[in-house]
Amino acid sequence: MKNQAANLELLLDSPKKINTKFVTITSGKGGVGKSTFSANLAYKLWQLGFKVGIFDADIGLANLDILFGVRCEKNLLHVLKNQATLKDIIIPIERNLYLIPGDSGTDIFRYKSEFMFETLIEDSSFLDGLDFVLIDTGAGIGEYTQTFLKNSDDSIVLTIPDPAAITDAYATIKLTSTFKDKIFMVINMAKNQEEAEMIFKKIQKIAQSNIGNISLDYLGKLTKNPLINHYSKNRGIFVKEEPNCSASMEIEKIARTLAAKMEQNVLVQEDKRFGKFLKRILGHF
Secondary structure, three states: OOHHHHHHHHOOOOOOOOOOEEEEEOOOOOOOOOOHHHHHHHHHHHHHOOOEEEEEEEEOOHHHHHHHHOOOOOOHHHOOOOOOOHHHHEEEOOOOOEEEEOOOOOOOHHOHHHHHHHHHHHOOOOOOOOOEEEEOOOOOHHHHHHHHHHHHHOOEEEEEOOOHHHHHHEEEHHOOOOOOEEEEEEEEEEEEHHHHHHHHHHHHHHHHHOOOOOOEEEEEEEEOHHHHHHHHHOOOOOOHHOOOOHHHHHHHHHHHHHHHHHHOOOOOOOOHHHHHHHHHHOOOO
16 A cells, blocks of 8 residues: 555545544453454445444554554554644545554553644544444453443444353443443354353343443344354454354344434434544544
């Protein structure tokens, strides 16, 4: 990619109405397939005709560039240190599908100023036409993950049929419920639909009994599939390489459900520009 900035000029026709939907994807613990899910969901939303950005916000373990098979030479830290512009670091995966690389460390939160915020807002105007920005956070409920959860429109909590993972997912839901009244759930590595629904209903029942005013929304499931493991280990996007496999069909169902549910909430309550989103995130620290 010799000239990413030049290529980006061709990619987005920014509409007048800015209504980007920011969706944080998180999990209670690592090793549940969160980044693989995030990358494939982003690609599937793009295949369905949406303009999509995916923000690698897994502080310390940012690796979506590897999953997408692209080379990431600079990231958000370089922008904050005034060593690159936002256009310089954005990686076009496909036309209207972009990777926004974070940083494999916490240094990004050390570089902030009002001038930097305003520059980011102005510099990110070319992203104003995105329909979705998916934020792939780190696992757990640390301060950085909480900040992304607070500032996104919706959140997806991913878990697997493992007692420790389910417990940690519930802890994430409980914390998120202090600033969100609705949370989506996806069950990964399920044996079948029945197991996925059983796990969801179990978490939902406990949440309703102990948390109270929280709406858990079942978004879908991914059944355990050696094909997913293969592409995860070999750094590939299975919805791209195997569009007709059962896993790709499950991702498509989740993507369509997410898009339909988020489209129901059409009221724009705040500035939806990506630069403003970054300002809220970085301004927290």
